[in-house]
Amino acid sequence: MAQSPITTRCDDFAAWYQDVVLQGDLAEPAEIVKGCMVIKPNGYAIWELLQHELDTRFKATGHKNMYFPLLIPESFLKKEAEHVEGFSPELAVVTIAGGKKLEEPYVIRPTSETIIGHFFAKWIQSWRDLPMLVNQWANVIRWELRTRMFLRTTEFLWQEGHTAHATHEEANEVVLRMLDVYADVAENVMAMPVIKGMKTQSEKFAGALRSYSIEAMMQNGLALQAGTSHDLGQNFGKAFDVQFQSKEGQLEYVWQTSWGVSTRLIGGLIMTHSDDKGLVLPPKLAPIKAVLVPIYRKDEEKAAVLEAAHRIAKEIGAKVDDRDGQSPGAKFFHWERRGVPVVLELGPRDLASGKIVLKRRDTGTKEPVDQSEVGAKLAAALDDMQKGLYNRAKDRMKANTVLANSLDEVESILKDVSAEKGGGKFVMAHIKDDPACDARLKEFKATVRNIPLVDEYDGPGKCIVTGEPVDRRAVIAKSY
RNA sequence: CGGGGCGUGGCUCAGCCUGGUAGAGCGCCUGGUUCGGGACCAGGAGGUCGGAGGUUCGAAUCCUCCCGCCCCGACCA
Numbered sequence: 031m032a033q034s035p036i037t038t039r040c041d042d043f044a045a046w047y048q049d050v051v052l053q054g055d056l057a058e059p060a061e062i063v064k065g066c067m068v069i070k071p072n073g074y075a076i077w078e079l080l081q082h083e084l085d086t087r088f089k090a091t092g093h094k095n096m097y098f099p100l101l102i103p104e105s106f107l108k109k110e111a112e113h114v115e116g117f118s119p120e121l122a123v124v125t126i127a128g129g130k131k132l133e134e135p136y137v138i139r140p141t142s143e144t145i146i147g148h149f150f151a152k153w154i155q156s157w158r159d160l161p162m163l164v165n166q167w168a169n170v171i172r173w174e175l176r177t178r179m180f181l182r183t184t185e186f187l188w189q190e191g192h193t194a195h196a197t198h199e200e201a202n203e204v205v206l207r208m209l210d211v212y213a214d215v216a217e218n219v220m221a222m223p224v225i226k227g228m229k230t231q232s233e234k235f236a237g238a239l240r241s242y243s244i245e246a247m248m249q250n251g252l253a254l255q256a257g258t259s260h261d262l263g264q265n266f267g268k269a270f271d272v273q274f275q276s277k278e279g280q281l282e283y284v285w286q287t288s289w290g291v292s293t294r295l296i297g298g299l300i301m302t303h304s305d306d307k308g309l310v311l312p313p314k315l316a317p318i319k320a321v322l323v324p325i326y327r328k329d330e331e332k333a334a335v336l337e338a339a340h341r342i343a344k345e346i347g348a349k350v351d352d353r354d355g356q357s358p359g360a361k362f363f364h365w366e367r368r369g370v371p372v373v374l375e376l377g378p379r380d381l382a383s384g385k386i387v388l389k390r391r392d393t394g395t396k397e398p399v400d401q402s403e404v405g406a407k408l409a410a411a412l413d414d415m416q417k418g419l420y421n422r423a424k425d426r427m428k429a430n431t432v433l434a435n436s437l438d439e440v441e442s443i444l445k446d447v448s449a450e451k452g453g454g455k456f457v458m459a460h461i462k463d464d465p466a467c468d469a470r471l472k473e474f475k476a477t478v479r480n481i482p483l484v485d486e487y488d489g490p491g492k493c494i495v496t497g498e499p500v501d502r503r504a505v506i507a508k509s510y
Numbered sequence: 511c512g513g514g515g516c517g518u519g520g521c522u523c524a525g526c527c528u529g530g531u532a533g534a535g536c537g538c539c540u541g542g543u544u545c546g547g548g549a550c551c552a553g554g555a556g557g558u559c560g561g562a563g564g565u566u567c568g569a570a571u572c573c574u575c576c577c578g579c580c581c582c583g584a585c586c587a
Contacts, residue, residue, distance in 0.1 A: 064579095119586090176583090176586085255586095356548095357549055359546085363548050377545095510586095
């Protein structure tokens with residue numbers, strides 16, 4: 031064994047995840063910086079593809095990119111009461127700079143509502159300045175107690191959209207539009223099915239009126255909050271005095287939104303598609319879509335094979351793995367671990383027959399195809415793989431979603447679920463949006479993931495805690 | 511912060527109990543033979559054994575203190 035083996039998913043799902051990240055050479059723990067990681071080229075390339083998909087959509091919906099300071103005056107956090115309460119436990123604070131104790135410490139941004147609120151106040155005077163639609167690609171720090179690569183690290187990369195509007199209705203439209211954008215990227219780019227829904231009051235963003243999320247199901251059945259979109263109401267507008275004069279001449283506070291997705295998406299991508307052999311990537315997020323491995327024995331074979339390999343690879347946009355001193359077998363394992371969707375094999379036999387062998391990462395199937403058709407076959411395989419991965423994930427989510435009509439039932443389904451052992455389910459149950467109800471679920475470490483925007487079940491029912499009428503079932507699960 | 515574990519070449523670890531010239535596998539370098547699912551041979555580079563103190567003729571090994579890291583629990587995109 032040239033490489034240490036990958037722990038199987040059923041042995042220990044959490045260990046499997048670590049192994050896939052490491053063996054896929056996506057990232058490694060920073061070690062010297064607690065809770066942080068180094069994102070390596072293979073991992074960063076995926077992030078760049080995701081960024082591109084998202085950024086294109088942000089711009090198409092009218093947003094412009096900006097950049098705000100990493101450091102925020104500590105007092106800013108305190109201007110919105112719920113916000114400071116929610117974030118203060120996980121803040122990193124700069125108290126000394128330039129060798130001197132600062133008069134007022136700076137916090138390293140955990141999110142930028144406050145500093146952006148400050149600047150919005152400066153830039154917005156009239157209804158003509160609205161809507162203000164900005165996005166920032168940035169890093170943030172949240173001092174988490176327990177970290178896992180990509181899923182939760184002390185420092186992480188994300189984008190945060192921030193908008194200001196004249197009316198609550200308009201702000202709400204943006205909140206839901208961006209949630210749709212996230213769902214679109216999750217499902218059509220990442221091939222990761224999600225449930226769009228509303229967070230409960232106790233799970234909402236600190237300082238928001240309402241939070242919405244997309245929730246995905248990982249292979250161990252745990253939920254992953256993959257993106258959030260918040261209706262901030264006028265909370266930050268009032269805290270930062272962001273006022274504008276309306277058409278009617280009235281001075282009014284703006285209605286704001288914020289929404290974000292992070293490098294956590296990469297963790298979701300891994301836990302949705304990868305297998306016991308390593309990383310599996312949907313073609314749309316594969317930095318390298320196809321690798322051609324040339325096979326030869328003698329020097330005269332080598333020359334002919336390499337010539338053909340480079341010619342074919344150039345036509346179809348594949349990478350040729352012409353490294354010397356590595357056997358073909360070693361190369362197959364190498365690319366398999368890295369999740370390359372298609373590996374092509376070209377050897378003397380193929381040269382003689384005019385064929386080339388096409389192997390898919392998702393199904394493991396090998397098929398000899400005519401060299402003249404390989405471009406079309408590759409495109410078809412990638413397309414089929416993108417759809418196949420989505421369908422497989424969708425089926426899995428359906429198979430692991432169950433209905434429950436009592437708290438006991440929910441508890442018995444979820445109580446023994448863990449990230450390591452798996453067995454997680456999405457339990458659909460009627461439950462009131464009330465912190466007291468959330469608290470009951472917390473007793474066995476489950477949470478309401480969200481209340482789906484679209485009710486795919488049986489409509490109204492009685493709350494499993496209070497017995498009060500509730501208009502639809504919510505998703506209850508254990509989560510990352 | 512509570513509970514558990516671990517610090518020895520780049521990586522994974524053995525050696526410690528019972529003190530006596532620092533090892534293995536993988537990786538790396540050089541040369542050659544190989545190559546359709548992790549090739550082989552030969553030669554080679556690389557370690558103040560987490561730190562400090564102590565016991566001893568002699569410490570990776572025994573004793574004391576310190577430091578760091580990982581896992582489990584309480585917080586979270």
